[in-house]
Amino acid sequence: MKDYEVDFAALSPAEKKSFLSNFGVVGFTPDAEFQEGLFALLSHTRLLNDLKGSDGEPPEIVQIAFEKLWECLETGEMVITPDLEAFQECFEHAAGAFVHGDFGMLESDEDDAFYAQYFENCDHGWEGFIDGLGHLCFDIVGRTxxxxxxxxxxxxxxxxxxxxxxxxxxxxxxxxxxxxxxxxSEARETPEFCAVIARLQEDMKAAASGAPVPELRERYQTRYLFSD
Structure with missing residues (x-):
């Protein structure tokens, strides 16, 4: 049974914890890396849409990073260009400096310029999301x-x-x-939590469906993590 076919709400507390410990791993198939990356991008797009509703428009760098990740996957396979690799490296270093306040992470003139352009006046209310997005960008572009x-x-x-x-x-x-x-454990038993997992299962199924990525991108502009 695929993870997206499991009735999460019907699982026992111990089964819920075990299920989530490995949730999102497609397995050893030729398309696994692509599907896992697309699944994560779809799910983070949901969260971004929620944040837009509560925190307003995201910082420019967030919008740029999503644009580049969608472009990376839009053909149905991972297309990693030198320009994308250069962007990812600068993003990783500048985001690290922004989130952790460690400017020693800026290792080059390119990093300094990137930070000055995108993070100098960036809203720190987006720190947590940018931190996670930086990791996701590294995983997809670095094919980790x-x-x-x-x-x-x-x-x-x-x-x-x-x-x-x-x-x-x-x-x-x-x-x-x-x-x-x-x-x-108490949170995982709530209907609200189970509904979120059901949405993530929808994302996993969509990533494995073979649907054109541009079609999924358009569809997910109005999908949310915490509400239908």
């Missing part, structure tokens, strides 16, 4: 095979905390490891 990890991070760093705060009313999500796992 780690795109499924971005799905795991999306769930752990965004979905579970959102459900914890918004639905469960938890004021703090810090504590011991066992305490954190307890509230994460």
């Amino acid at each position: 095979g780690c795109a499924p990890e971005r799905i795991a991070e999306l769930i752990e760093w965004t979905v579970e905390p959102d459900i914890g705060h918004r639905i469960l009313g938890l004021k703090s999500l810090t504590g011991t490891t066992s305490q954190q796992e307890a509230w994460a």
